[in-house]
Amino acid sequence: MNMEARPTKTAADEGFVKAxxxxxxxxxxxANVKAxxxxxxxxxxxxxxxxxxxxxxxxxDLRSFLREAKPLAPVPGAGExxxxxxxxxxxxxxxxxxxxxxxxxxxPELSDLTKLEEGLTISSLAEALTSGTPDVVSRISESNVxxxxxxxxxxxxxxxxxxxxxxxxxxxxxxxxxxVFAYCNExxxxxxxxxxxxxxxxxRLTLLESHEAFGAxxxxxxxxxxxxxxxxxxxxxxxxxxDSPKAIHVATTGAVLAADAxxxxxxxxxxxxxxxxxxxxxxxxxxxxxxLRGASLLSGRQHVDTTLVLDxxxxxxxxxxxxxxxxxxxxxxxxxxxxxxxxxSQKTDARMMTQSLLLSETAETDNKPELEIFADDVQCGHGxxxxxxxxxxxxxxxxxxxxxxxxxxxxxKAFLGEVTDGIASEGxxxxxxxxxxxxxxxxx
Amino acid sequence: xxxxxxxIKDLKAExxxxxxxxxxNLSVPKGEVHAIMGPNGSGKSTLSYVLAxxxxxxxxxxxxxxxxxxxxxxxxxxxxxxxxxxxxxxxMEIPGVTTMTFLRAAMNAQRKKRGEPELSSPEILRRVRxxxxxxxxxxxxLRRPVNVGFSGGEKKRAETLQMSLLDPRFCVLxxxxxxxxxxxxxxxxxxxxxxxxxxxxxxVITHYQRLLDYIVPDVVHVFSKGRIVRxxxxxxxxxxxxxxxxEYVVEEAA
Numbered sequence: 001m002n003m004e005a006r007p008t009k010t011a012a013d014e015g016f017v018k019a020x021x022x023x024x025x026x027x028x029x030x031a032n033v034k035a036x037x038x039x040x041x042x043x044x045x046x047x048x049x050x051x052x053x054x055x056x057x058x059x060x061d062l063r064s065f066l067r068e069a070k071p072l073a074p075v076p077g078a079g080e081x082x083x084x085x086x087x088x089x090x091x092x093x094x095x096x097x098x099x100x101x102x103x104x105x106x107x108p109e110l111s112d113l114t115k116l117e118e119g120l121t122i123s124s125l126a127e128a129l130t131s132g133t134p135d136v137v138s139r140i141s142e143s144n145v146x147x148x149x150x151x152x153x154x155x156x157x158x159x160x161x162x163x164x165x166x167x168x169x170x171x172x173x174x175x176x177x178x179x180v181f182a183y184c185n186e187x188x189x190x191x192x193x194x195x196x197x198x199x200x201x202x203x204r205l206t207l208l209e210s211h212e213a214f215g216a217x218x219x220x221x222x223x224x225x226x227x228x229x230x231x232x233x234x235x236x237x238x239x240x241x242x243d244s245p246k247a248i249h250v251a252t253t254g255a256v257l258a259a260d261a262x263x264x265x266x267x268x269x270x271x272x273x274x275x276x277x278x279x280x281x282x283x284x285x286x287x288x289x290x291x292l293r294g295a296s297l298l299s300g301r302q303h304v305d306t307t308l309v310l311d312x313x314x315x316x317x318x319x320x321x322x323x324x325x326x327x328x329x330x331x332x333x334x335x336x337x338x339x340x341x342x343x344x345s346q347k348t349d350a351r352m353m354t355q356s357l358l359l360s361e362t363a364e365t366d367n368k369p370e371l372e373i374f375a376d377d378v379q380c381g382h383g384x385x386x387x388x389x390x391x392x393x394x395x396x397x398x399x400x401x402x403x404x405x406x407x408x409x410x411x412x413k414a415f416l417g418e419v420t421d422g423i424a425s426e427g428x429x430x431x432x433x434x435x436x437x438x439x440x441x442x443x444x
Numbered sequence: 445x446x447x448x449x450x451x452i453k454d455l456k457a458e459x460x461x462x463x464x465x466x467x468x469n470l471s472v473p474k475g476e477v478h479a480i481m482g483p484n485g486s487g488k489s490t491l492s493y494v495l496a497x498x499x500x501x502x503x504x505x506x507x508x509x510x511x512x513x514x515x516x517x518x519x520x521x522x523x524x525x526x527x528x529x530x531x532x533x534x535x536m537e538i539p540g541v542t543t544m545t546f547l548r549a550a551m552n553a554q555r556k557k558r559g560e561p562e563l564s565s566p567e568i569l570r571r572v573r574x575x576x577x578x579x580x581x582x583x584x585x586l587r588r589p590v591n592v593g594f595s596g597g598e599k600k601r602a603e604t605l606q607m608s609l610l611d612p613r614f615c616v617l618x619x620x621x622x623x624x625x626x627x628x629x630x631x632x633x634x635x636x637x638x639x640x641x642x643x644x645x646x647x648v649i650t651h652y653q654r655l656l657d658y659i660v661p662d663v664v665h666v667f668s669k670g671r672i673v674r675x676x677x678x679x680x681x682x683x684x685x686x687x688x689x690x691e692y693v694v695e696e697a698a
Contacts, residue, residue, distance in 0.1 A: 391500075392536060393536050393538055395496075396532065396535070396536040396538070397546070398497070398519065398520035398521040398524070399496050399497070399498075399520050399521075399523075399524055399529075400521075400546070400553075400554075400606060400610065401521050401524035401525050401550050401554035401610065402521055402549050402550055402553045403519075403521045403553060403557075404519065404521065406549065406553060407521075410538075410541055410546075410549060411538070411541075413540070414538065414540025414541045414589075415540065417540040418540065
């Protein structure tokens with residue numbers, strides 16, 4: 001008999017059980033997909049939402065954040081679609097190809113599917129699941145994301161839509177693709193989206209992503225991205241987290257890199273009451289390069305968790321992580337970074353750094369680096385710093401006539417600059433700088 | 445007689461409960477350059493910080509009037525906008541903020557506070573380039589983060605550049621000669637001398653007489669143990685150079 005203490009079901013747990021019983025059968029996909037949904041839901045049902053007792057959720061008690069299961073998002077009506085038109089404006093100067101999701105449903109008429117570059121195919125996940133595209137169906141469960149991860153299991157059980165993007169070997173999708181997520185329902189809702197991106201050998205793609213609310217503020221978004229990078233493929237992602245102040249946002253990325261593939265991922269987080277960006281990255285081929293960065297600018301009681309599991313499963317791969325947070329009031333930043341170096345993965349070069357700037361006495365940052373190294377010829381390091389604004393620098397700026405709040409803004413921007421400077425596209429860098437400036441001005 | 449541009453009356457200040465300035469009295473008329481010389485630890489730098497508005501220090505008594513207005517209640521940025529400039533002994537390095545961004549922010553912040561229209565970026569660039577050239581500052585330096593990786597001479601030139609662009613009424617130069625070789629000292633002193641005018645006054649704080657060969661003061665004050673203990677003409681600097689500060693230190697200790 002299993003003697004493990006099974007927590008009692010919470011209202012949220014029961015809500016999801018009820019939702020799955022009622023709506024599960026209507027979710028897109030044939031028998032094969034449904035079986036995978038049921039299996040995933042079974043994993044959720046066995047343990048419920050994770051609490052602090054689950055090591056991976058030690059600093060982010062999902063159970064206490066997610067008090068109730070909000071109803072599954074309905075198909076957006078005309079009003080919702082109309083409100084979504086303003087979404088994603090921050091990236092407009094880059095002129096990306098917009099793919100718009102309203103309350104988690106792909107809306108073709110708001111999206112741009114014209115003049116697809118050669119070798120680029122785009123379809124909605126709902127479409128792919130309904131038509132039973134074999135590659136899509138098989139990849140639902142076959143990913144490098146930990147099968148025990150409950151947030152991901154919930155995503156598998158409830159995913160309603162998302163996007164499936166393929167770039168053929170050797171092709172370069174020159175125009176960035178922007179996944180525009182707009183939450184427009186006037187009632188609280190739960191949204192589950194899943195996207196699959198596949199780059200053939202030597203293919204290149206830049207993916208932008210933004211989240212904004214135009215309806216009820218207290219929504220729950222659970223998104224997942226499965227990423228498969230072929231040999232020498234190059235993938236850039238820039239995610240702009242401008243959720244409403246009451247949103248709960250849990251995002252999972254599962255990325256698998258073949259030899260010499262390059263993954264650059266950056267997330268700027270400003271919104272949401274609780275945000276968790278978790279990434280599982282596996283370097284399966286020699287010479288893969290991983291660069292994960294993040295910046296967050298938090299206030300009030302915001303809680304932002306970045307959790308990384310980086311698996312160096314092949315020799316000679318390089319990984320860099322740099323995460324910075326600016327924390328005011330009672331906000332809290334959590335960073336959990338695990339680097340695994342397998343026995344055969346000699347010449348691994350892995351470095352992880354987190355830095356926090358605390359603007360108040362009550363802000364908090366928690367860092368948990370974990371290194372599991374089974375090879376003997378590797379370079380692997382981690383570091384964490386935490387401090388207040390430098391008063392001497394602030395005085396220097398003020399002595400030149402710059403007012404206190406403007407001086408602080410300059411120093412905060414300078415602090416975050418090191419992270420944003422790593423973004424390859426100048427247009428995207430400028431767009432994000434504009435977002436950061438607006439956020440700092442609003443801070444006033 | 446007209447009011448002095450800067451009047452310090454019985455100024456007392458402490459840090460962490462320890463009094464450093466024990467009642468400083470000083471008047472600097474318009475157009476004059478006053479040197480303040482004194483041994484290390486006498487409180488010269490404290491005086492410069494207290495004038496500029498560094499909040500580490502608590503002013504426990506006295507007044508500082510700039511053109512008749514008490515500035516002690518103003519935060520540092522308002523004092524700067526009112527026309528006070530402190531050239532730092534050790535200018536700060538600010539990673540991530542380019543010199544040009546910093547200069548633009550400072551110039552426009554001061555103009556804004558004085559109710560003057562902000563300058564356009566091209567106009568600022570023109571002014572900065574023109575002043576930088578006079579000081580022999582490489583335009584490349586303007587694109588680098590403020591003072592980061594600058595040599596001692598470059599930092600002091602950058603301070604002088606800021607001073608000339610911000611066009612203050614009153615300048616406090618804190619140990620501007622420290623860390624400078626003789627060539628750099630000449631360049632910086634030339635820059636400072638160009639700013640001398642009947643409308644502008646300066647306090648030049650220094651430990652050595654050498655700087656005063658290049659920036660010739662109208663009046664020299666000897667500072668010891670947190671107050672001015674002697675005042676004289678520029679020949680006083682030569683006397684100090686010859687005899688050292690022992691006389692003043694001993695006198696205070698006795």
